[in-house]
């Protein structure tokens with residue numbers, strides 16, 4: 001969800017103003033996912049690297065996450081959305097962890113859709129944490145395979161993303177879902193996150209529908225003609 005800062009700066013406002021508008025975009029996109037039949041949505045809210053931002057911005061972001069989770073949980077639950085949070089919990093405040101546990105526990109049995117909030121999330125940190133679990137589980141080297149690692153990710157039951165949308169024109173992965181994105185389709189849009197909505201999502205899905213996914217194999221038609 002990139003571009004909140006630029007969106008705010010363009011209006012002569014502080015980054016936190018852009019982050020607030022960013023939350024509105026999340027609500028629009030979540031609704032659009034429901035309408036368009038997208039079952040799982042992962043949003044990159046805060047990376048393990050974002051702590052390096054100015055203290056006031058970090059504090060404003062944390063306050064915004066906390067307040068948003070508190071305010072939106074009832075509606076999410078009513079709409080049957082399951083909320084999961086991916087990331088390192090122990091570096092978050094106790095009250096944030098409480099909100100997260102509450103949201104996850106309350107919505108655990110919902111089946112209308114999944115919202116995966118990546119908070120204090122890093123793709124490398126997730127792999128490191130999975131390897132730690134492997135070691136703690138005492139797995140011998142010959143038992144270490146992709147399944148052993150996949151099953152130790154933060155939320156192993158989530159499907160790998162089919163499509164990753166990067167807003168604000170950045171062409172980099174920024175430590176997002178490194179393990180899970182091995183064969184994800186990537187799409188970069190110039191649209192700043194606060195301006196993202198149903199129309200942009202529709203356009204992204206239309207573009208996705210044109211992609212041919214081979215997962216490293218050769219398509220059947222190509223084999224047929226030699």
Ligand code: IPE
Nearest residue numbers: 001002003004005006007045
């Ligand atoms: C949002 O966008 C990312 C978050 C950490 C929530 P940015 O704050 O990175 O926006 P730009 O890159 O300054 O425009």
Ligand code: MG
Nearest residue numbers: 002003004005
């Ligand atoms: Mg940015």
